[in-house]
Amino acid sequence: MLLPPGSRRSWTAADCLPTDMEASGYSARQRRAINQVWTACGDYKFEPQFLAMQSDGQPDLYMNCVIGLVHKWFGDELPKQLFAAWAGDARQAVYDDLAWLALENAVYEKELPKRPALAALRQAHASAFFESEYQLSRQEWMEKNQLVYAIQSARWKTVLGQRLPVLTPWEKGLSEALACPGTMSGEEVAAAIRAAFQKYLRFDGTAHAKTPLTLHFGERWAPLLTKLFSTEMVRTDDLAIGRSAAVGENGMVRASNALRSHLRSNERETEDRDYVERCFGRSLYAPKELALMEQRDCTGNHLGCHLWFTRGEPSPDKPVSADAQRLFQQAEEQAKRNRAAYVKNSDLYQSALLRLTEQIRNCMLIHQQPDAVSARQGHLDSRRVWRLPVLGDDKVFLRSDEESTPGFTVDLLLDGSASRLHCQETIAAQGYILAKSLADCGIPVRVSSFCSLRGYTVLRVLKDFGEKNGERKIFDYFAAGWNRDGLALRMAAELLNTAPADKHLLILLTDASPDDSHKILPTGKVPLSRDYDGQVGVEDTADEVRALRRKGVRVAAVFMGENANVPNARAIYGQDLAPIRRMDQLSAAAGRLIQTEIRELSG
């Protein structure tokens, strides 16, 4: 006797995917699945509600074609309304699977004359259904629903031309009712499905959800439970490296007492400085040098703020507190997650990497002017000719060199504030792709992240210009704290002094929403202290971008954030803005900005 069976294919509803999926994009397999859907329907703007994946995680070509064909034949609204009728119902999975079975038959018959290959795909799908029976574990069998399994078996046996399994008259009736012919219109198919569910499953047209259980916990239980279960993220001035509380993920949160925005005493400053050093690593600059920089940069709106440049290396002379130890462990865990996410989707990322490298190399090849280099033959260089008799140096000619150096550097500045918690893995992977492809093309690139904490704006260099194969360090990226964009830009300007070329391109990943807990101190013009956020933050950042541009630095931004912030992004970065909808478009967008730069540099 069979154990309770259910749907063989695991249907992943895209609208039920974790929210970070929306932001960070699809995995390689999901991307392939969605491409199968698009191939069948031909509409590349269609965002499917469902994707068909096999139990081993591979996309199911035939059923993804069916999803695409349902969109092609019945449009977007009708299937949405149909599935919405039982959304949230306790038996939603059963209804979904059975409805797809009905839709499958209808669209198969409709499409077959136009696409004869569908017959072979359907046969292969049916064979795979029965072959996979032997590969399922006991647990997977337990998860299956017997009714769905029986109806599916009947369908795929029919497709293979084999004898039908033994069905009860009731199951047989349902199976026949769901074999919607291709002559039916979309409305007729939907009506037939509803009628079949009403007759055989007593579905009355409204979803009956399970009543959720609500429990309230007191102070003693809350800290423990928040560690165990996913919780909502609250941004604080205590550093916490963790994951967002997105659906389906184990989030974590660190409770905080209050936002610190008042002026601090000297003792407090030392404490904060130690805290920042313990959390982010030792400073790149000696205290004296850093003090000079603070004197230069922490003026105007940033009066009372502090700077911290670091590479994330721990301070050898500082005692490691338990707090710092835990934070380092969390950072390491995040780095591991970043690397694992890259490995998991390495096919997709490798493809993006190759494509970007090719585009940039091509652009360089086309637009660069040949450089004149000193050589032993060519045109005589009158400025160097003295070297031959005096130094015995016979390189006194100029030869044109096609393989010229790019003549500019790229700085990628990643927003590392807590607003990016939900897509840290994708940001790390995209940063890696960009840095690796630029390095492969010989363009010097530095990748840094910035965030603010307790009045300190921390700029963490993940990969520096000179570091060979340093791209892998980008996986050490993590998000935490606030973001004081204006001050971060001033810090980026400080770092640019060390870049190995005269021309610079600074690309920011931003949500155009500067927000810091450290207030703007009262000035002569404005006697009250103000929050560093909203319009004030935007104006300050825009001022800093203008200041950098006056110095000859090209500043561009890849924007990903709420639509409401688009005008802010435009106000800050003007035309040099590349908005993206998903984080997996970051490297491509930055790549386009770099290509524009190469074109403009070549005049």
Add this chain to the structure above:
Amino acid sequence: MLDFLEQEQISKELLEGIQEYRNAYPTPPELQNRIPKPRYHYYGKEVWEASIAALLCGENLLLAGSKATGKNVLAENLAQVFARPSWDVSFHVNMDAASLIGMDTFENGQVTFRPGPVYLCAQHGGFGILDEINMAKNEALAVLHATLDFRRAIDVPGYDRVEVDPAARFIGTMNYGYAGTRELNEALTSRFAVIQMPAIDGDGLDRLLGEEFPSLEKKYRGQFVQLFLDLQKKCESAEISSKALDLRGMLDALRLIRRGISAGTALDMGITNKAFDSYEQGLIRDVIAARIPAKLDRSRLFTD
């Protein structure tokens, strides 16, 4: 070829114009072998009429369009219709003026000028097909300015000035998106009449396959046409690169199938393997699988 144009219902005035041109500029016998004999016909009445009219008016043509739009097919077809010898010049990044006009060489103990393809074309009144013209650097192309505009002359430093023969025309082809291409500068573009080549449509493809493979089953001919259009759409949506959007590759695959290779292997060789990245290959294979079963063979595809 003129019969084909009549079939395509090209306007009578234009066909008469071609006939007059051919009578006015007969090709000498020694250059007859330079008149191309294209393997494929170009399908598209509007583009045919526009290009014939431009050439009859003495204009040079620039055919701009993405991959597989038939730019070179049309260029060759035009040379054949006008019965002119043609010179093909494939442009590349390191192209310089000397490779177009000609360069000095040593012959019989003397430095002499060895004419380049553009020079020869201008001298003999041929059709110069400047393939992928936007691959060359703009500095190299500046040498063509006087050849292409009202001056119609090539002045070779140190040698004679050559007047461009009145029968000579230049047809440039270019693709904006191709690897290695650049924007063409305004000065050069203004010397051409530009035709934006439309992507080949289903009907054109169907006719092409029908002509090239008369014994291909009609049902599957339609599927191959749809397969190409599916790949085109995927490419336009930037899900795959244009490497796999290869009409030549698809025709090659069909030839392989006719020789006895299975459809899966042949399409891998002709289309899928042109993308070297395994992820992209997966996407392309899915598109193919949704149209052409991998096990399909010669016996089911071809009637002969």
